[in-house]
Amino acid sequence: MKTLKTIMASAVAMSLALGGSAMAEGAKIGMITTLSGGGAGLGVDVRDGFMLAIEQAGRDDVEVVIEDDAQKPELAVQIADKMIQSEKVDILTGIIWSNLAMAVVPSAVAQGKIYVSPNAGPSALAGKGCNANYFNVAWQNDNLHEAMGAYANVAEYTNTFILAPNYPAGQDALNGFKREYRGQLAGEVFTKLGATDYAAEIAQIRDSGADSVFFFLPGGMGIAFMKQYAASGVDLPVMGPAFSFDQGILGAVGDAALGVRNSSQWSKDIDNETNNAFVASFQEKYDRLPSLYASQGFDAANLILSALDKADVKDTEAFSAALKEADFKSTRGDFKFGNNNHPIQDIYVREVVKEGDVLTNKILGLALTDHQDAYAVDCPLQ
Amino acid sequence: MSTTLLFEQLLNGLQYGVTLFLMAAGLTLVFGVMGLINLAHGSLYMIGAFACAAVAAATGSFWLGLVASIVAAGFAGVLIEMFVIRRLYDRDHLDQVLATFALILILSEGCRMVFGSFPLYLDAPGFLAGPVTLFGGFQYSAYRLAIILVGGLVALGLYLLITKTRLGIRIRAGEADREMIAALGVNIATLYTIVFAIGAALAGFAGAMMGAIQSVQVGMGEPVLILAFVVIVIGGIGSIKGALIGSILVGVVDTLGRVTLPGFFNLFMDTAAANSVGAALSSMSIYVLMAVILIFKPEGLVSNNA
Structure with a gap:
């Protein structure tokens, strides 16, 4: 019995290893956002914008795991630990509130994960506490x-x-x-x-x-x-x-x-091709006008997708360099990252x-x- | 500070207190008569606001919305009492807190499933929407004056209900000795359902009234619930009169604290520090008030057991 278990375990391990190398181009993204309680409107918009971009890209090799943090820092930390340790995600994203971001981001990037913030931009992560693996695609809070x-x-x-x-x-x-x-x-x-x-x-x-x-x-x-x-x-x-x-x-x-x-x-009236298409497709899919949060979710997903085309997500250094190029079509038109991985934008x-x-x-x-x-x-x- | 500003702030404090009273009255009634700690009282406030917003949006009438809020919250109260609360009377307070906390989660998410994640629109009826000019040429929101008036009427109505009607006698008797009135042939189960429904309807009514000047969203009841608990502890648990005194005291102290404390610290600190210390201390002011009152009157200002 014990032998059988060992054989099965090694078979599973082997298939995982093989699967891993076969899917080198793909990525597993963990989204922690607020989907219940009074602040849910923001998280729902970020999620919907993000998933719209993933769907439009039509990539089967990108998997997104979404969990609700209920706007509670302790819950966000638990979910992040679970996603990193047992779900083995490559990239984390989604957090709306600065206090939750401060609870999750420093430890996630210390564990070598990439974090792409679609909203919260606390000053503590933009100055001395900036990190090569932390990107904010929305704005710094100020x-x-x-x-x-x-x-x-x-x-x-x-x-x-x-x-x-x-x-x-x-x-x-x-x-x-x-x-x-x-x-x-x-x-x-x-x-x-x-x-x-x-x-x-x-x-x-x-x-x-x-x-x-x-x-x-x-x-x-x-x-x-x-x-x-x-x-x-x-x-x-x-x-x-x-x-x-x-x-x-x-x-x-x-x-x-x-x-x-x-x-x-x-x-929504910034006139460029990406934005016009985004507003129209968001309205068609969700039957409401997009908010700035939805645009940030959409941009975050497209940023990640652009980097996936250039580098393997397992190679953190190459991947974060690819992210920093910000080679994607933003709904805002011109977009680039400053030295601290925060936007320089109009x-x-x-x-x-x-x-x-x-x-x-x-x-x-x-x-x-x-x-x-x-x-x-x-x-x-x- | 000018006299007009001071007067306006006192009026603001009074109005805030009156709104708290609508919440606290139901809470204290339920606790006093039934010995039940009901954390879901804030959810009934939310149900009232959502019912009012939904009906007002569908019919275009704020008044129909107001009626709907009372009916919806009262009805929800009856259901909650019959299916959940009734099983908790003989249990200790911890079980009650757990069960009613679960109700908060269920009702909040239920509300979100029905109405969506975004806040709803609810505005005061047209003729109350603007300001009115009071004596001395100072302007005050007509709707806030209406809240003070309505709150006063509700307080009077509750006083008459408790002191002058048969139901009021039973409620007071139930508070004093629930086994004895059961022995005297009063159907205690029905009495509890009625009391709970009255409390729920009052909370729903408060939610609808406040919804028009606040944001109608999931979880809107919990901040008010905490204040309502402060009010009934200050006023004396179980006493409607205590709830009225307590709520006006809390309303006035909170408002004046917010206005005067930053200015007070500015006398001997620079402005930025004074603003932040003043703001921090003013959000504590009502809890300090509660602590001081409890030192001198451990059972609250109006004690039933005196």
């Missing part, structure tokens, strides 16, 4: 806020009231805005993370004599703020990063969002408009051209 600060100068706002939740990404946001903005601050407020009532802050805005408002309140917080702001009668111009005005959220905010200026590295200002009955965004112009994050100089990579 980027969209910096673009809004630059826009505030162009719009000649001189007394802006700024607010964000009191957690690392919120502090990054206000720092990013202040890095580019040259006017005065009418007020700077940190709200409680997850707060749903902004009456007190709106009263402060009214009282502050500000000429404009900048806010970073992702997800439901932004929906609550915009509705309450509209009902309060304060009519100062509002601006923010795209996260509070993406396609998944606009429907819930309603007309209160009309006319709001927001910054994004992607918009960032646009958009306005919320109504097309028929549907609220969506329209590009007004460029806020920043070929923009690179402020942390790249601290990164030792070339």
Whole structure:
């Protein structure tokens, strides 16, 4: 009996080894993303965009394993361990939230895995903590806020009231805005993370004599703020990063969002062949408009596919060099990586408009051209 | 800070407190009468908001949505009581917490399966959507004033229900000695179902009201649930009057803390540090309040056993 087991085990091992070499071109990708709970909309969009690209590539040798992290860091770590150790994935991707990325990415890249981030871009992974195996295809967290600060100068706002939740990404946001903005601050407020009532802050805005408002309140917080702001009668111009005005959220905010200026590295009306095809095929397959998260998922998949054409995923060094070339057609048009494997890209200002009955965004112009994050100089990579 | 701003913030605090009361009233009733810790109370809040948003979207009427929220949450309450909660009365609190926590997960994901992952649209009815001008020329959201008014009416209604009706007498009797009223021929099972349904309907109603100025999304009930627990602990578990006092206290302290603490620390710190310390401490303010009250009144402000 024992002999039989040994024989079978060695047979299995041999077939695995053979299978492994026969599939050298292929790859196993592990996607950890948020598919349940309040933040699920973002993860669903990233997943759908990603899978659309994989499907369009028509490659049978690329396998994607998808798991839900429920927006919990401890769960994300468990899933990453499982994917690396028992599922033997080559590449990890998918995480939406910076705190989850910080829990998973450093240990995954230390184990020699490639990580391609379709969303979270914490500053800790862009500066001194950058890694040759970590790529961010979306943005460094500060980027969209910096673009809004630059826009505030162009719009000649001189007394802006700024607010964000009191957690690392919120502090990054206000720092990013202040890095580019040259006017005065009418007020700077940190709200409680997850707060749903902004009456007190709106009263402060009214009282502050500000000429404009900048806010970073992702997800439901932004929906609550915009509705309450509209009902309060304060009519100062509002601006923010795209996260509070993406396609998944606009429907819930309603007309209160009309006319709001927001910054994004992607918009559905960027006119290039890849983007037009992406918007049309996404709409056809999922029966809704894509959001910036969906475009990031789509770009992440195409980036990985482009590298698979050039190098064997088992050869980590060659593969990450192939990734760094960023030789794929991005939905954003021009796209390249900086020394720290974060994007150098244009960032646009958009306005919320109504097309028929549907609220969506329209590009007004460029806020920043070929923009690179402020942390790249601290990164030792070339 | 100007007097108008202070007054506006007090009004904001009152409005926040009134909303908390709608949640806390149901929670304290269920805990007081049935001795049950119901973590799924926040899910009933969510069910109310989703029912209101769905019906308002289908019919175009916020008011029909509001009715639907009460009916849907009340009905869900009856089902939950009959199929799950009823088995838990004789078990200890840990079992109740486990079972009702499971209900949160089931209801949240159920909601997501039915309505999708994206937040729903729900807005206040047209004539309440804008601001109104109060005395002294200061503007205040009409909808928030309406919430204060409705919350006050609900509090009055509950007071009359508990003190003036036969059902109220039974509820109070059930709180005092459940075996005795069962012995006196009151159908305790039906009474519990009714109490649970009332609590659920109140939570659903609160969810619909708040849904119009917040985001209607999965998991929206849990943050409110935590605050509602703080309120009933401060107010005295089982007491509606305590819940009212507790919720207004929490609403006002939280609002004023958010507004005044960063300014206070700015007196002796630079602005950036003051903002972050102020924000951190203000999110603790209600828990500090709870701790202080419990030191002096371990059973809460209004104690039933006194």
